[in-house]
Amino acid sequence: MNSTPAFASASLNRAAISQNSQNIAFCRLGDLRFGVPLTDVVQAIRQPPQLTLLPRRDHAIAGIFVYRQQTIPLIDLRRWLPWPDERSELPGQILLVRRNAHLTGIAIDQVDGLQRVPVSQIQRVVQREDDEELFHSTVSIAAGEQESQALGLLDVDALIRLSQVWCAADEEFAASIADADSGLAATAAAASTNTVPHALFELAGQVLAIPASDVAAVIPMPVVTRILGRHPAWLGMTIWRERDVPVLRTMAALGLPPQAESGSAQENLLVILGSEGRYAGVPVQAARAVMPLDTSAAQTAASAGLPVNTVLSGVFHTSASERLLLIDGAELVNTCSLSALSQKAGTDEQDQKNHHSDQRSQADQDAALQAHVVVQGGQAWALGMRWLEAIVYFPAQFDTNTAGHPAQLGNFIWNQQTIPLWDLRMLTNQTPTPDSPERRVLIMRIDGVLIGLLVEQLLILLPARSGKVAAFGRRQTGVTQIITVRYDDQEKTYSILNPAEYLPLRQALAC
Template sequence: MSAPAPAAQDYVQVRIGLLQVGIASLHVRQALPLPAGVLPMPGATGALAGVFSHLGQVIPLIDLRGWLNMPADAPCAYVLLLAAEGRLAGLAVDAICSVRKIHPDHIEQVCHDDEPDRFFRHVARHAGGDELLNLLEPQRLMLRAQAWSRTAGMQTGLDARPRDAQAGGSVPLALFELAGRVLALPATLVAEVLPCPPLDTAFGWNGQLAGVARWRGRQVYVLNGAVLDGAVPAPSAPPPLLAVLERDGLCLGLRVDKTLAVRDTDSSLILHGSDGPCAHALVAATITAASGPPQLVLDDAALLALCPQASQATGDQAPAHDERSGDAYIICDAGEELALPMSAIVTILPLPADMQAPASDGMAAPGGSCTWQGRTLPLFALGPQGAPTARIVVIEHAARHVGLLVRNLITLVPAYAATKSRFRQFGGPPLTMITLDSAERASSYRLLEAAEVAAAGHAP
């Protein structure tokens, strides 16, 4: 039996000056904005720029520009917290560019001596092309700079939650910035902050979840942060960082613009429930800041309630995989793009002259009807009232027929050409997504649930 072929690995691509550098993601613990309190080391030489405090531990900061003959007239904007062989160090970088999958066949060692200053010994050809990337070996860099701290002292915060804050004392909170707002979370809930990887599956921007990403070999469902504002506009660009939240085997990703701090917060400053100035199902409390808008303390239980079973790992078991669908589907635009099982579709009709349109409030709305095969066919719509429609999809459910008003038919999905995944939307029933097979795995559609059809089918 032959050995399995090696798989592609994730590398974080960063920029230091004009140099593009790749670092294996397993060595990247966190991505941080440059800390304000970097302390220069008196008498320091070489690449050791100073030290800073992070989560209660002193971290040395390595700035490679001096060794690379690059100007260092301004501080780098970001720090990557690197971990290797029980050691921690911060690496100053100008930009965090992307996360790339690089196959071992596309990595070549070009420097073969074993001198300690050789922390760049390999190059990678992205996707086998001509574009080259220097690969950094963090453990060799730390040894060459003689700068590191031990991971054994790394603190991840105390086991406290905002809901416990009423007992008095202080609560350790991690603070993030997203779209100009400051979000606070229990420090123990934050497993890792890393450059945001691309979504394996995207759900679009009109729901609670934005899609699915991979983290440490697991599926992580990523929250659509725009829902915190009520409206859900499509952003011009996704936030650059991903905060992975983990507790009791459940994971949820939160994309953020910046990591701000981890600090103990006096519980007397935390306003819970209706006492706070922001009412939202995902906000447990608020903290009134000395200046600027209030900080939003997110409800950790409500966040984790969004996690589907696919994001839960038990022991050494592999994460749950999506189910290959044996059904065929029609994808249609019904105010949102939906997947309708072919087995439930009786026929597709043009709009009849006697149609009485239903009034819709954005949910499945009964009330409209038309004549079909000599009988009254109840109609329902999912889009806003007055939205243009062009066709009626007649659906059979529980021996009853209903018509769904749609704008357009998008595509046909053959059997076994898509996967099905389920997740629980906060405040609602579980939802099922249909994901088409593609190189990006980015074409996903919500499956019309039987409950919606049943509600329309029982209209008077």
């Protein structure tokens, strides 16, 4: 049994259905693989530590559990089916399904993946009307070099009717899922006149909080040309938007000891800070989130035992007992004499227009937020569902002779088509994806062309409209986006992977 769920959260993605295709989630229960229409799926969660037994003459009910203040019954499908194996313990995951106002849980081992299939590939094979049938239809899916594989399609409506076990999943419960995942309700209630949105970044075990208005862009770490100088904070210069932008040693710029900067993780991102047409960059390891902070509750740097300067404005302690270093981004730019090199005449007005345009587009972007699959590929990436044709296992056979790029593994056959297979981890940090049963291939369409992208494993599936997207940069020069969601009472942030704009992939495909 796989102890790590392939998905910690799935979505009610009704917008993903069209007249010609349907999204199917594929689940595994022992040796049984079956499909569930994604319109019937609410979430996939881990087995709760406590399951209350509910003695009944019908033993198909494994028990009841509480999830987000909702009491939900759990059905063990193995008790409804002719099952050849022992049923000594329950599987490790629960698939929450919903039909109309009826909500129930199904015990499963894991979610294997997702695939968009034409409705013509869904066929009814059991023709009689029988309330005892849970799998009366099948779905044909592509399976490696084989033409297709047929899997049973669970009829959730029939399961709920047959079991007569469900709880009332009203709209208030559905809304509570979105509110808990996004965290927007809590942050709105806690907002005050002193609350300012801050972008959070990680570096050398520290979390840096910079006012979002001071952040002009967050970009992959560019080439930095070293400069001569005795100032300990100077690292070099780089080109951004046709500007000469100085890059500073982050910890030194904050007045912190240089040895605090020696972390094991690589500085993958460059935060471009801006103030009145001048810019400077500071390297970080990861972008975490954008969240409002009540700076009136901050501790001074002096009282926290940190160096006193105008850049390090204080320390903020979160409810999770985590320390955030408050950074005045505008002050950092203004105190850096080299930032004057980044000024360009006649561009400030256009920069302001771009900034306001990006702010206006943010509300539209959040409103249209789609479901995202989160995968591990050198780092955790969130990939919009609109890019995906299917998620499949690593192909048993592929042609390595056709690989013309270090990150291309070769070509393989899927759905009677030859598809190039790329390694996302090699595109990200030049190290190959290790051989593991958890590997998956994302089949996506870019500019009308199908490609396969190898990832280390599937992590979660984020429900549509369940997270907060933050964008850095300008549309004309590319926008770096991160998505922040809340699940299992933890806040997580992931970089959004846009395959059509991800520079390493674009360059590789152009070769």
